[in-house]
Every structure is written in C-alpha cells, then in structure tokens.
Amino acid sequence: MSGPNYGQTFAHMREGCPAQWQAYSRHAFVQGLGDGTLPRAAFLHYLVQDYLFLVHFARAWSLAVVKSETLEEMKICAATVEALVNHEMAHHVQVCAAEGISEQQLFDAREELENIAYTRYVLDAGLQGDFLDLMAALAPCVFGYGEIGLRLAQNSGADAPYGGWINTYAAPDYQTVCATIGAMLEGAVARRLGDEPTGSARWAALQDRFTTATELEVRFWDMGLRGA
Ligand SMILES: Cc1ncc(C[n+]2csc(CCO)c2C)c(N)n1
Numbered sequence: 001m002s003g004p005n006y007g008q009t010f011a012h013m014r015e016g017c018p019a020q021w022q023a024y025s026r027h028a029f030v031q032g033l034g035d036g037t038l039p040r041a042a043f044l045h046y047l048v049q050d051y052l053f054l055v056h057f058a059r060a061w062s063l064a065v066v067k068s069e070t071l072e073e074m075k076i077c078a079a080t081v082e083a084l085v086n087h088e089m090a091h092h093v094q095v096c097a098a099e100g101i102s103e104q105q106l107f108d109a110r111e112e113l114e115n116i117a118y119t120r121y122v123l124d125a126g127l128q129g130d131f132l133d134l135m136a137a138l139a140p141c142v143f144g145y146g147e148i149g150l151r152l153a154q155n156s157g158a159d160a161p162y163g164g165w166i167n168t169y170a171a172p173d174y175q176t177v178c179a180t181i182g183a184m185l186e187g188a189v190a191r192r193l194g195d196e197p198t199g200s201a202r203w204a205a206l207q208d209r210f211t212t213a214t215e216l217e218v219r220f221w222d223m224g225l226r227g228a
Pocket residue numbers: 050053054057080084088138140141142145217220
C-alpha cells in the first residue's frame with residue numbers, strides 16, 4: 001500500500017496493519033467527505049466530538065514535551081501543542097459558530113465513548129511508557145489525516161461541501177507538519193532503538209500501539225456516521 005512519504009517509521013507501522021489502515025483511511029465517512037455526500041448532521045456531530053478530542057490530544061502532546069529527551073523533540077512537541085490549541089481547533093470553532101454552536105457549548109459537550117476510549121488510550125500509552133510509546137499511539141492521527149487530506153484534495157475542488165476540512169489537512173502548512181514530525185520520529189527511533197528498529201525487542205509493542213490507535217480512528221469515524 002502506498003501513500004505520502006512521512007518517514008520509514010510510519011511506513012513500517014502502516015505496512016504492519018494494512019487491513020486496519022485501509023479501514024481508517026478509506027472509511028465511508030472519508031469517502032463522504034471527499035465526494036460531498038456526507039450528511040451535514042454527521043459532519044457536525046463529528047466536529048463537536050473532534051473539538052473535545054483535540055483538547056485531550058493537546059494534553060497528550062504536552063505529555064510528549066514532558067517525555068522528550070532532546071531539545072529538538074521538545075521544540076516540535078511544544079509547537080504541536082501550540083498549533084493544536086490556537087489553529088486546528090480554530091477551524092472547528094469557526095465551522096460550528098456558523099451553525100450556531102458556541103465555543104463554550106463545544107467545550108461542555110458530552111464525550112462519546114469512542115472519543116474517551118481513543119484519547120485516554122493515547123494518554124495512557126504516554127503515562128505508562130516512554131516517548132516512543134506515546135509517538136506510536138499519536139502517529140496514526142498525525143499522518144493519517146495528512147494522507148487522507150492529500151488524497152481527497154486530488155479528487156475534489158475547494159468549493160466542495162467539505163473543501164475547508166480537506167484543505168486544512170491537504171495544505172502545505174499541514175503537510176510540512178507531517179514531514180517535520182516524521183523526521184523528528186526518525187531521529188527519536190534511531191536514538192532509542194538504533195539502526196534496525198524493526199528488529200528491536202520493543203518493535204512489536206510499538207506496532208501494537210500504532211495498530212490499536214488506527215482501530216480507534218476507525219471507531220471514531222463510525223461514531224461520526226451515527227450522528228447522521
Ligand atoms: C479523530 C481525529 N484524528 C486525527 C485528527 C487530526 N489531528 C489531531 S491532532 C493533530 C495535530 C498533530 O497531532 C491532527 C492533525 C483529528 N483532528 N481527529
């Protein structure tokens with residue numbers, strides 16, 4: 001299976017769970033975003049939950065600052081927290097405001113169980129493990145949206161119903177984020193696991209984190225469709 005090049009670590013992990021990756025990146029919700037057939041109610045349900053998701057992901061990336069071992073890692077994780085709380089969430093706030101949903105309403109919304117499962121799984125991966133355990137659990141989200149955004153942008157115009165969402169992730173800004181985090185991950189893996197990371201004793205556990213997070217992404221899309 002091919003996709004954009006965000007580094008060897010991501011490529012190996014994606015190849016380590018092809019069925020799950022396919023279910024995530026080609027989910028019916030994703031197809032609906034791309035061709036514009038996704039019901040608006042499903043999109044808004046997803047977006048409200050995703051706002052809460054980003055709150056907890058900002059906590060997870062903050063934990064990555066705590067678990068960093070180099071200043072380079074720390075800088076990139078801190079920048080990701082900043083991008084999340086000040087930029088990515090702004091897209092959600094803006095779209096919801098246009099639908100009459102205030103930011104306070106977003107913050108106070110009740111989390112769906114799929115949402116709780118995913119974000120707390122990632123946070124626990126970081127609490128229990130080290131920087132790499134946390135990165136393996138964060139990777140499907142970062143790179144998956146980059147891959148999905150690029151693919152959907154190739155097949156739809158900017159005026160498509162979900163063009164704003166698609167462009168958030170297809171835009172050079174976000175693609176650069178994926179490349180930067182991908183390169184940081186290569187360095188982090190080399191530093192801790194050496195030149196042959198897939199042969200290391202830790203690889204299976206890291207792959208498992210990645211695969212589980214990918215499955216949780218599938219459940220997140222399922223949850224979105226339930227709101228239709
Ligand atoms: C369910 C769900 N999965 C992934 C993303 C995308 N995303 C979440 S945090 C972040 C920045 C770097 O981690 C990105 C791109 C999302 N919004 N919602």
